[in-house]
Amino acid sequence: MSILSIKNLHAEVDGKEILKGIDLEIGAGEIHAIMGPNGSGKSTLSYTLAGREGYTVTKGEVVYQGKNLLEMLPEERAQAGVFLAFQYPVEIPGVPTVTFLKQAMNSVRKARGEKQLDAFEFKKLMDARLKELNIVNDMVRRALNTGFSGGEKKRMEVLQMALLEPTLAILDETDSGLDIDALKTVADGVNALRAADRSMLVITHYQRLLDYIVPDHVHVLFEGRIVRSGDKSLALELEEKGYTDITGAAA
């Protein structure tokens, strides 16, 4: 069953066209990787799917679980199970992480008509996730992402994903800026969240991440278009030959 269906998607930022006709089908439980050089439009694609203001769709359609995703507000998309792990998670000074997490959780539950969790119920749930992901309690007491190391920020994204249990998770360069140990920890966390009812769009610049999070399909994004698609061997080929070869061949 198709979870996400993108057809001929064009999007512009500040009047400049960045996405120039993207087609992509993601089925339930599938993991798709998007690879591409810097500036090819990877983050633009993830923001456009998440509904960020300023990312204007000029053509094409996006259907998510049978609904027109482009008509939904950003928070509605999130509440419907679209999760974006940010390339650069923002700091929100003065807001304790645990407060933020509880509010996110309850906002999503409220939108879905589920019961609100009280402080006690939430803590129980969070502690369980923290344990699974090997995150120390201390982190959630600090202000959200404030003064966190690169690795901590990325782990916080994975923790949020674990709590919000999305249907479609978009991971934007979750590997960037991580050393190999941190990368493994984060990848373990993501792998633990693989499920038959959870699809993922894993965006990365390097194939390294895909050694740990093994994708079903790999797509190469270049200048706002998907120029090649294949299975996981495409990632290895890309690593061997470099982007110029592949994108050059396609051009």
Next chain:
Amino acid sequence: MAIAQATIDSVGEATDKYKYGFVTEIEMDRAPRGLTEETVRFISAKKEEPEWLLEWRLKAFRHWLTMKEPTWARVGYPPIDYQDSYYYSAPKSDADRPKSLDEVDPKLLETYEKLGISLKEQEVLAGVRNVAIDAVFDSVSVATTFKDRLEKDGVIFCSISEAVKKHPELVKKYIGSVVPYSDNFFATLNSAVFTDGSFCYIPKGVRCPMELSTYFRINASETGQFERTLIIADEGSYVSYLEGCTAPQRDENQLHAAVVELVALDDAEIKYSTVQNWYPGDENGVGGIYNFVTKRGVCEKRAKISWTQVETGSAITWKYPSCILKGDDSVGEFFSIAITNNRQQADTGTKMLHIGKNTRSRIIAKGISAGKSQSTYRGQVRINAMAEGARNYTQCDSLLIGDKCGAHTVPYIESKNRSARVEHEATTSKISDDQLFYCLQRGIPQEDALTLIVNGFCREVLQELPMEFAVEAQKLVGISLEGSVG
């Protein structure tokens, strides 16, 4: 990229939904319109005051006639016609004042319930939440709860009118001792026509067993409210005092010119917290309270005064809670959150006057401006020549929501002692699209996201508030910014 227009719009809706805009219909007993010596005599007579107090009022009134309204603050408003207002209004039942809550007009109690501060509830919760409340409804104190428990410790907490009758020696000694009758235009006006307010005395060495609290509410139309609060913490004592304010929604502007005097004797500590939520006017700046308030405290040796304020209401706020650090080793603190929206104007800050040796002061001011509002932090730190080893730290942070509002910081620093250390830090930032989008992406709706981020920005100050108040203040931050119906 500019912040979402939707955010600005939702912020702009705030005053349409002013949560406290209801009017209680109770018969009023009013002084004739206008302000003359007769008005002053009428008020004094109504309150059965002794001769010395009437004389003091009259002295203030005659002095006031010679004064001009100050114009240095960054606020603008049409001239106020002081003759076109009422200066005294008491609920009719004044003759037979309620002796317990059971005798209080049920409509009044209902009003408090609407405010979320039901006195009955306070009493029921007595054991859990030790807050004694003196409620000033328009001009007279209505009920003071917990009086018996406080009396056991020798704490006096009552309306200032009652204090004039029962403890004249204390009132006479301290009234005007911190804010003299001639201090400034509004304080002088208050001295002439003040109608009620709270009085509090903590005896030597006593730690007040509960938070003391006053709720002020302006109810009658065209009535100014002039309360006067006097708190005396005797040597080595401690008190935490809370003040909350609301007013119903009205088209005309109403004047509120209060005076608060704090006296912290040797080794005493006073913590004074305010949540000010007077009606701010509508989105076009029609109506709303003019909040022109003088608050000042004096610290004797090793004494400490902390002012914490959350200012979200009023059309205009003109207010500078100050500390006179007279005694050696005394400490003054000022923690402030000022939120302005629509056409609101706030010019607020503090004055720290270092007179004694090794005196210390700390100022943390957070200003949040939205809509077409203007917010100014105005602070003065003055170190006198004798204030050896004095220290001040000031931090002012401004947050702008949208691009039609303004934030200004006006610090005056004056040091006459070379050993003094004065530090000042100031930042101005815009609410960030990145932060807002991050919250939205986690399913948090825009208005909630804004509240969350602003509360984070204010955290250092919110932490200074007593627990129950902090929760209320956080909600108020949300209400004043979002316009979500309560």
